[in-house]
Structures are given as structure tokens and as C-alpha cells.
Amino acid sequence: MRAGLAVVLLLGLITVLATIQGCARAGMDQEPAADATYADRDGDGVLAREGPAEPLRDRTDLAPAARPGRELARFAQITDAHVQDEETPAQLKVLDRFGVSGSFRPQEAMSPQVLGEAVRAVNAFRPEAVVVTGDLIQSAQANELDQALATLAGGTVRPDSGAGGYSGPQAGSNPDPLFYRPDVDAPRFPGLMARAQEPFTSPGLRVPWFPTLGNHDLLVQGEVVPSGRTRALATGDRALAELDPNERLPDGVEADNVDELLAGGDAEGVEELLDRELPGRTRRVAADPRRRHLSPDELMERLRQASGHGPRGAALFDYAFDLAPGVRGLALDTARRDGGPGGVFRPEQARWLARELGRARRAGEWVLVFSHHPLERAEGGARALALLDQEPGVVAAVNGHMHRNSIRPRRSASGGYWLVTTASLIEHPQQARAFRLVETAGGGVALETWSIDHAGAGDTPAGIARQLAFLDVHGGRPAGSAGSRLDRNARLFR
């Protein structure tokens, strides 16, 4: 009798646990976990955390809305952290004023702290996996990768380089008013640059993470193939302080058209500047061998070792992985090895992608494709999209690079899928992205996605970085990087 009662109780317990588990996976919390978001509702240039959070908006471009059911996968995306050594001599920051995107950002010194707080926020979401879709670092430097990987792994991160303390154009003593100097310029944050150099503790990701490669991970300033010249520059003791507009511009470039040349992100122009004697007034910096530029092989190997994912010894960083049971992730390497910021999808990758898609189809798995560059903008990307178009199991192609939130439907004969581009951590709005793949009534799925603010707040370096990123006239605010509401928090029916 007692044994029978025990069995009944045990079965009851099992049933309750299963029910709880089922409820959890069935998505009882279908809205963004946060109850507030950062916004500048009064337009004064100050972001304030205010409620309510933006609700998920149903997007039915590909399939009608249906009641969400069981959760299939729960994962997050971190992209374009651009962790950088802001004191490096190998970053031509003066190009910023000519409109060369990303040459200088007022908040760049706090990029490791921002990544650390993004990790904290992502952990709070409790994903099963995190995909890092490229541009983890700014300029292919070894010490940048050290900092980024330490931040993702957790523990003490040491952002400083060169001699101890900050030495660079954002020092209050720099007379150049076109660099934001937090000691003297509004909004003033005295001592910020020194604080940005101090070691900090990162919580580290608590779940498996899967890297893809971005142009900034492999190329100097995301543009230029590392060379002996750039390595010498990076580890040397001279940094370009002012561009001389009259005498030392690349051949054929006049002072009058230097901005036109550089505004287009002309890789050759930047490369020529980098690949020659520094064209202007220089300043002395403390040399640091940790600033050396990494080769692609070295970088891929370090990423593979740190994450535990990625191909061993392959020329490209393409690989497949399980996001959750029945949900397959495909990581595509779209970073060029020959220089330039744009993406590329190579013929040999098409064969690999077709193979992996076929494998997932046969296994009855849902598929999500991850890359740094948007496939529709990458050279050869049309071929990749054509392959995805044929697969009914493909739910979304997720990428970064554009530093802008965007969600577009891709219609195809097999039902179509979603093209999801996520804004960067380095620029406004400094958000990661959460995903939940849920079943829907009728056998379809819905990909729920919303933006996650990093956890930095107030006068912490990451909190200040958010405010500075918002103010930056060359940054994400004027560029509309946050996207529309439909680009941020949405339920994408498929």
C-alpha cells in the first residue's frame, strides 16, 4: 500500500515537473523581460530608462498570426561590439572628421565595459546559446581580442594598453576640438578616460557561444589587410595626431577632395594612408607589442579555442551547430581576406551551405543562418539566398555589420524567411537581441525577437558610453540605427 502510494506520489511529482517545464517552454513570458527601455522622449539628448517596454508586434508578412505554443529554442545575438584598443597608433582617428565611418567614436574607450554589461543583460535573459555575429574587435589587434575573449569568458578584464593610464586624443590637454574630450567637453565626465583603463570584472557568458567572423576581426580598421607596415605601425611608438591636408595625402588626392575620397569608406585611400609614412603631425606613444595585428588563421584558432566552436584548421569559419534540439544554426564566414569592409559569399561556401541545409531538411530541423554581413548585400550573397529560398525549414538569416536594426521578410516558393539585422553594441542603440523560436498552432513557427539593453547604467563607464553613443553626430542616433518599432521587438510568423 505504502509502495503504491509512493509510486503515485512519484508519478504525480514527475507530472507536475513536466507541466512546469512544459509551461516554461510554451512561452508563458511572451513579452520582453524588461519593463522599460531607454528613450529620449523629451528630445533633450539624454536617454532615460522609461517604461513600458515596447511590446512585440506581430508581423504576418510571411504567415498569418497564430497562437504561440511550445518554445523550441531560446538564444541571443551579440554583434559588432568592436572591442578596441583606443590608444593604438594604428587607428587613423583623424579620418572621422572626413566622414570615414568608425574611425573614431566618443565612447570607444568603453567598448570592453559595454560588452561586459551586454553579457550581463544577456545572461539575465537565460538563453540556451549566444551567437556573436562578428566585429567582436575593432582592428584585428591581439590585445583587442584578449580583452574581448576575457569579457566573454568572465573574470578580470584589463583594457589598458601601452603605458599605464590613458594616452590619446581624448585627453583633456589635446587642443583638437573635433575629438570629444570628457574632461573638458560637454557633457563633462572628468576622469572618464582614466576610469576606462581600469580593470573590471565581467560576469562572462554562462551558456555556449558561437562566433562568426566580421571584417573588423580580420582587417585593420575593418578595411586593410594586416601587413608588415601596419604591424610595425601598431606596435610602434608614433601615432598620427593631425592629418596634413596640404602635403602628404595619397598621390592624386588634393586637400579639397580628401573628404570625398574618404567619406565613401574608400579602402584604397585608407590603405594608402596606413601603408606609408604617417601623413601629418605625429605624437609619441608607448609602444606595446600586444597590439600586433593577427593573421586570419591565428584569429580563427583563438576564437575556436575560446568558444569551443568552429572548424579546426579550415580556411573559412563556416560551421553548423545545434541551437536547441530540432533547431540548427549555420555560421557563415562572409569576411573578405583581401581587404575592404564588404562581405563575400564564395562558391565553395555554396556547396557547404547546400549540404548543411539538406542535412537539416532530412532531420526535420528548423534552420537559422548567422553571418556578419547581410547576405543580400554580400558579394555572391544572392547565391546563398537562392539556396535558402529553397528550404522550407529556414526561419531567418541573422546578421550584424550594418549597425542598424532591420527586419525584412524574404518571400520564396517554400514559404520564405526573415532577414534580421541587429544594431551594434559600439554605437547607439548599444543593444543585443533576444530570440525565442516557438511553435504556432497549425504547425508553423514564430520567431519572437526583441532588443536587450546592456546593463550599464548611470555614471558607470558603460552607462556613460550609452549616452555618448546617443549624442555622437556620426553615430547611430542620426543614422536611425535603432530602426522602427517593427525592426526591434516583433513576433515573426513563418
Add this chain to the structure above:
Amino acid sequence: MLALRAALVRLRARPGRALLAAVGIAAAGAMLGTAVTLSYGLGTGFDRAAARADLPDVLVRFDAERIEEVESRVRRLPNVEASAYRQSFTGIGVSGGSGSAPRATYEIVREGRRGYAIVAGRDLRRADDEVVIERGLSREWGVDPGEEVVLRSPRGFALPLKVVGVAVAPDNVAYPLANKPRLYVSYEGLKQRRFEDIELVNTALLWVNDPERTDVTLTQARVAGFGISNLRFVTRDGIRLLLDQAAGIVIALLVAFSLVALGSAALMLAASAQAEVQRRLETIGVLRALGFTRTGVVARASLDAALVAVPAGALGIALGALVALGPSARLLETLNELPPGRALLGPLALAYLGLVGVVCIATAWPVWRATAGPVAGLLRGAELPSRRAGPRLLGGAVGLGARMAAARRGRLAGTVVVLGTSTAVALLLLALAGLFERLQNDPGTVGKRYAITARLPPEDAGAVRALPGVRDAAPRYVVEAADSFRLGTRLRLVAYPGDHTAFENPALAEGRRARGAAEAELGVGLASALGIPVGGTLAAQLPSGAEVRLRVVGLVHALENEGQIAYTRAGPLLDASPGLDSTMAVVLRPNADRAAVERGLRGLGAVPEAASGATTRSLGFLGVLASLLRVVAVLNGLVCLYALVQALALTAVERRPSIAVLRAAGAGRGDVALVFLGAAGLVVALAAPAGVLLERVALGPIVSRLAIDYAALSLAATPAQTAVTVLALVLVAGAAAVWVGRRIEREPIVAGLREE
């Protein structure tokens, strides 16, 4: 109601005394009314006009650019609520009504927010023959809406335009204080006429969401503006500062003076009330003896005082306000600001309540104190003269009067305080008038200490210094440079071989004076445009292509070149560009013979030129100020006269028996007058030096400091001014003595003897 009726009866019983008190309160009220009208009207004029005109928070000027280029940059700025764009040009003259100007400022405005207020007529529409003119032009030339002005180019082109409205924009002072009249024409209208070059803009008007964060917007604007030439920012606060520098010295001085006058009026009221109580001590004692409580006596006295103060205060304040309103409004118009209108009623009402309150409290307090002791003592004390002998003064009637005045030391002190303050105020007025004169003629008052310049080589400095009447001379180097990082931003470097403050002394706003060779003081405007704080570095590219780097050690309020200026030592500039040109700046000794110095300079082969003041030269403007000063001066004279009459009348009442005995003993009219002259003379003898001292060590420096720190303004009265003031005081004292003496004389001798 009964108490009120009783109080009215008491007042009617002594109409002369009530009238005297009323006159005093009215005089103080007039002073108060003037002070409030001036300080409120002038102190809030800019904000009022800025609000009405929707003045932008930031005014950005730059070399002409395509509007799309500018708009795309402005759109990127944070904290910007709205923007508007204009093209401003000055090449064409204008005539209309009774006037004409060879050059006028034309603002081609586009649809959207304007940044000016229409005060007559209407705003521009899209018609091609319309113009809105500034109020200064309308007043000066007598041009009203509906009339016509004609634009005239040097090449003979003439374009008649219909004036549809009159505008006020407080981003500059009004014509003719500003040297060019300003007119607004419509871009949309001009476009119909197919004018060339109107597509470009050179001014952007920005309105921000949070003015407290304008600095953040400017920081980003500096970056966004890279590539646009000659970029200059002026914030609303900066405009206020520029106006302050142009005319605000004067305004701030007047406001500061009003505050001093306010204090003086309060003091006078308190002293007057106290004297009145002293006079009524006997009555107070009787009331107490009759069983009135302390509170009852105090209430009774306060009611009596209020009955006088309520009408007299209202009359005085209204009078003061009316007298000051006209000149104050004219001054505001000159500054492109708006009069307060009904908004002035609030402060005036508050001042009125304060006036009545001060009178009541000043009456109640001494009564309260007087009723604290035993009633018998109060009654005795009211009648008994001081037991202490008066000070040994002159003998005869004059000495008697002086001893009478000295016997009541408290009253004497009060009267001396009032007269001393009034004397100090009078001296301040004269010093102000002198300052206005210097503002017109002497550049030294606004930061420049050199009076003459001459084209002479630097090596002639010794020879110039040797000229009689020359205190100092040095070569003045002026270099039009560019910011090294933003070559489009132009700035002026002014350099001397040594300490520039001996020649130019712009007021320090922050930091310290430049002392070292590579140090600089930056104009606040330049520091703001380039984002250079104290401790920062100015990198300037000279016309030769060489660059100088100067450590910024101080920020200064500078008028020259719209504040886009830096003062430094000549050494680094000459090292970078050895061939720099200079002019000789000559500082004169006080009272030097300017003509002789100029002859000496001609003897050295130079053509001397007068260094002009950097502030207004508008005679009309100074005329308005003079009329304001006259108003204040008249009121101040009234205050003096009242204080003296009050003190002497009090003495006369107290000493009726003594005066009666004197008259009974054969003293004539002259002798009685001499008695009061003696009393008045003692007061003047004490008040005059006290007033001179007060002005020199307190009021002058305080008002100077309150006024502005742009220049070291000396508000110390000259010996001549002091002499005139003291003489005026003596005359007022004489008039008061004669008046009181005549009143006494009209009284029968026996009336005074009966009291004895």
C-alpha cells in the same frame, strides 16, 4: 471701524505733521517706484524680448553654404527642437522716410520660425515686394507699415519695397545704436524675382529642447560643422553677454544703483518712523497711563502710520514709476528689448506692500520698545531734556542750534545716515554721468587703455615713451589666424612684447592673466567656438603657414572681433612669422595734453590715430541715460530735503519753549534762522564726509562690481564732483533751515512760552 475713525480724527488734528510724514513716505515711494521700474524693466528686458521674439537658443554664422549641406548637419545634432536658415548680407543701402543709410543688413528669411517679434503691422508673406523693418529704423526714420523703403545698390540699382511690418529681434541692439539698420525680406518673394545667390545661407537659427544642455549640442555642432568655413556660434546667453558689453554696462549700473536707492529708501523710512515715535513719546505715555495695553498702543500707532503710508506710498510709487517709465522704455527700445507693460504692476504692488509694511513695522517697533518700561518713566522721559551736556560747539545762535541737534544723538545719527547715504548716492550719480561720458570718448573704460595708435616700427617704442604725456608705448601686433584643426575658423591674435594688460585690459572671466611667452587669454566667444577650456591649448595657423601653440590660461570678455580673439605675447608669433607688421599703441598719462603727444608722434614721422571706444557712440542713447539719471537725481534731492526738514522740524517742536524764550529776548528772524542753520550745519558737517567716504569705499566699488567685470570701471567721484555735491547739500540744508525758521516765526511767541 471705530479705531479707523479715531485714527482719522487724530490725523486731522495735526495736519501739518501728517502731511510732512506723507511727503516723506511719498518721496521714498517715488524712489522705490523708480528703482523697481528701472531694475525690473531693464533686468528682465532681454528675457522678455527674447521670449516674445522666439529668439533662437543658438545662432550659428558661417560662410555662405548650400542650405542642404547645412541642414543635413543640423539634423544630426542632439537636443535640437527646430531650426531655421537665413542669408544675411550688407552690400546694399536703404532709404525711406526721413533717413538713409549707405549700408544696411538684409536678412533673407525662409518660411518657419523667424526669431523676431512683429510689433507693428504683419509678418512677411510670399510676395516679392514686401519688407519688414526693425523698430529702430522705423522710429529713427519715421517709417511705418504701409510706407515704402528703397533698396539702393552702389551701382545705381533701386528696388522699392513696401514695409508690411516692424520687428524686434534682441540678438543685436537697435539702429542707430547698431551702425546698420536691419531689414527682413522673404526668400520666397525674392525667388520670384529670380535674384542670384539667394539659395545660399550663412546663418542657422537653432532652438533646443533643453537650454540647460545647449553646451552638449554645441560640442556636437563643432564636430558636425567640420568643413564649413568660418563657423561661429552665439548662444542666447552669449547674445545677452554681447548686448551687456555693448550697453549692459550702463544697464547693470542703473540696476545696481536702483538697488542702492531701494536700501536708502528703506533706511529713510525707518529713520523717519522712529523720529515720529520719538516725537509722540508723551502721547504714548499718556495712553499707557490711561490703561491702554502695549499691543493696543502699538496697533494704534501702526494704524496711524498706515493711514498715512497707504495713500502717500501709492502716490509716491505711482509717481516714481511714471517718471521712470518713459526713459526706461526708450532705453529698452534702443536695446531692441520690450517694456514690461502690465507685468510691472506685480513688482510695483509688492514694492507698495513692502513700503507700507516697512512704515508700519518701523513705527510699531520703537513704540513696542518705548512701552516696555514703566509709564511714569515714559512720561518723564518724554519731557525731560538730555541730562548730558551737549558737545562744546560754536557759541551764539549757530552754536545753540548745533547743541540742540546734538542733544538728540539717536535722531542725529539717523538723519546723518540718511543724508550720508543720499550724498553717497548723489556722488554715485555724478560718477555715473562721468562714466557715460567716458564710455563715449575714452576707450579705456571698455578695456582698451591706449588712446592713440601710430604706424611706427617697434624700435621707436622708446622714443614714443619719451614724449611728454606718454605713460607707455609698445608695438601692437594683430594677426588674423585660423584654428589649426578647423582652418575655416578665423580668429584674431593680439600680441604685445610684454604685459598686454598695460594696453588692453579685457575683464577676466575665468582663469588668470597670461604671463608667460606661450600663454594666451581667449575671448569667451572663441573659447566656446573651439571648445578650449582654461588649461587647454590654442593651435593657430598664421597667414605665413606657420603654426603657434599657446596654452590658454584665462578667458576674457572681449568685444573686439565678436570675441573671436586671443591675447598673447609677441615672442612666439614673431618666432613663427618674423616679418609681422605692428602699430604703436600709446597710453597717455592722466591729464596729458593729447594734442602735444600727437604733435610728438608726427615729429617721429607717424600719423597718429585716435583709438576709439568699443561701445556705443550714440548720443541719443546717452541722452536717454542722462534723462534717467536726472529722474533719479531729482528724487534723491527730494530725499535729502525731506530728511533735513524732518530733523529740523522735530528739533523745532521739541525746542519750542527755548526758541520762544529766544524770540522773547529779542532774537529776530535772522537769529532764529541761524539757530536752525546751526542744527542743519552739524548734520551736514557729519553727513557730507560720511557720504563721500561711503561712496568711495562702498557704493562705488559695489556698483562697479555689480555692473560688469568687463572693464575696471572707476566710479570714484572726482574732487569737483564732491565739491558740487557738498555745496548742494549745504544749500539744501540752508533751504530747510530757512523754511523751518519761517514756520516757527509764524507762531505766536506766547504759544511756545505757555508750553514752557
